Amino acid sequence: MSIVLDISQRNSVLKKMAILVDQNRDEILNENLIDLKSYQGSDLAMRDRLKVDDHKIEVMIAALKQLAYQEDPIGVERFRFTHDNGMQVYNKTAPFGTVLIIYESRPDVTVEAAGIAFKSGNKILLKGGKESLHSNLAIAKLWHQALKEETISLDWITYLNYNRLETQSFLEKPTQNVDLIVPRGGERLIAFVKEHATCPVIVSGRGNNFVYVHNEADKALALDNIINGKTDKISACNAVDKVLIDKNLPNKEDFVKNLITTLKNFNVEILGDTSLSKYEEVLPISDNSIWQEEFLDYKIVIGETENAQEAISTINEYSGGHSAAIITRNQIEAETFMTNVDCAAVYHNASTRFTDGFQLGLGGELAISTDKLHQRGPIGLQHLVTNKWYIHGDGQIR
Numbered sequence: 001m002s003i004v005l006d007i008s009q010r011n012s013v014l015k016k017m018a019i020l021v022d023q024n025r026d027e028i029l030n031e032n033l034i035d036l037k038s039y040q041g042s043d044l045a046m047r048d049r050l051k052v053d054d055h056k057i058e059v060m061i062a063a064l065k066q067l068a069y070q071e072d073p074i075g076v077e078r079f080r081f082t083h084d085n086g087m088q089v090y091n092k093t094a095p096f097g098t099v100l101i102i103y104e105s106r107p108d109v110t111v112e113a114a115g116i117a118f119k120s121g122n123k124i125l126l127k128g129g130k131e132s133l134h135s136n137l138a139i140a141k142l143w144h145q146a147l148k149e150e151t152i153s154l155d156w157i158t159y160l161n162y163n164r165l166e167t168q169s170f171l172e173k174p175t176q177n178v179d180l181i182v183p184r185g186g187e188r189l190i191a192f193v194k195e196h197a198t199c200p201v202i203v204s205g206r207g208n209n210f211v212y213v214h215n216e217a218d219k220a221l222a223l224d225n226i227i228n229g230k231t232d233k234i235s236a237c238n239a240v241d242k243v244l245i246d247k248n249l250p251n252k253e254d255f256v257k258n259l260i261t262t263l264k265n266f267n268v269e270i271l272g273d274t275s276l277s278k279y280e281e282v283l284p285i286s287d288n289s290i291w292q293e294e295f296l297d298y299k300i301v302i303g304e305t306e307n308a309q310e311a312i313s314t315i316n317e318y319s320g321g322h323s324a325a326i327i328t329r330n331q332i333e334a335e336t337f338m339t340n341v342d343c344a345a346v347y348h349n350a351s352t353r354f355t356d357g358f359q360l361g362l363g364g365e366l367a368i369s370t371d372k373l374h375q376r377g378p379i380g381l382q383h384l385v386t387n388k389w390y391i392h393g394d395g396q397i398r
Helices: 007-023 025-038 044-050 054-068 107-119 130-149 164-172 187-196 219-231 252-265 288-292 308-318 331-340
Strands: 077-082 088-095 098-103 123-127 157-159 180-184 209-213 240-246 269-272 299-305 323-327 345-348 385-392
Touching: 007 025, 007 054, 007 107, 007 130, 025 044, 025 054, 025 107, 025 130, 044 130, 054 107, 098 107, 107 123, 107 130, 107 157, 107 180, 130 157, 164 187, 180 187, 209 219, 209 308, 219 240, 219 252, 219 323, 240 252, 240 308, 252 269, 252 299, 288 308, 299 308, 308 323, 308 331, 323 331, 331 345
Parallel strands: 098 123, 098 180, 123 157, 209 240, 209 323, 240 299, 269 299, 323 345
Antiparallel strands: 077 088, 088 385
């Protein structure tokens, strides 16, 4: 493991990178255009994640600046203890060492992931998808320029331009030390990494997020919440795919009709269970396995549920463990729902679209973990650390 850089050095690189991204936005956009023109797939979510525009560049710059001004996550005291023999015992945060992130299509991850890893004292190996190669290499070049201008070794941030076989070989027999791997992408990518990796893996898994409209819901709020969650960004893992509507919701039929009309205005394909597929524009569910699917598309499933307890049970059975929301005026019901739903992020009267490191105040995210060890939800600056024990004595022996 390399000697940890001083916090001022780490912050200087982040600030320099923010300036370089701003100064070189035309080059990034031009390289991204090459990637977009080369992409032949029909996956709308993949294309959306691949595309870089001025707004995405502004978000990259903002994330770098926010990271630069956050507290140092290294050396934070988590525990202290004075032993009977006088030893002073401390537990403090420490870097992992080297982190490998394997991701698909998103050039902004090349900024965000590297920034978080570097600020938290880790070296990072970036393995992006072939569909975003030109964009990623342009951004990696800027990282090396920022490191060079601060006279810091370039091996703190490395881009691995590997094909699938080379990646598999590296996972199985790394040519350098790797302490942690984070796959960020679809289920096929995650399965590939878990099959071949020889070191710990944190899974950034599927979304398949639910909204439960409780019988004491504000119906206008519920409608806005569902539409935002479904249509704001279909390529996001925090998008809504399933809606459960309480059978005792007052004026339920009017709400359902309004929901269907509004979703259709956004060209969303609607599927429903037996109670809701009676509506003309709702297709019947042909296979219950659809409740487990993450769509990443203009597609949604709506269903009726008996009560909050059944909604919780359904979510825990089918969701990806990412995000779920309850819409209700009843605070007690909301607390019960949030306590018992087994997801990384639970919401009361707010959109699942906020499950995002930057939105939740972390200064961006390496990924959104659906694992429970060692971190769940957005993996931010504060979470890309492990810990170590510091024991100070004056000759004590046991």
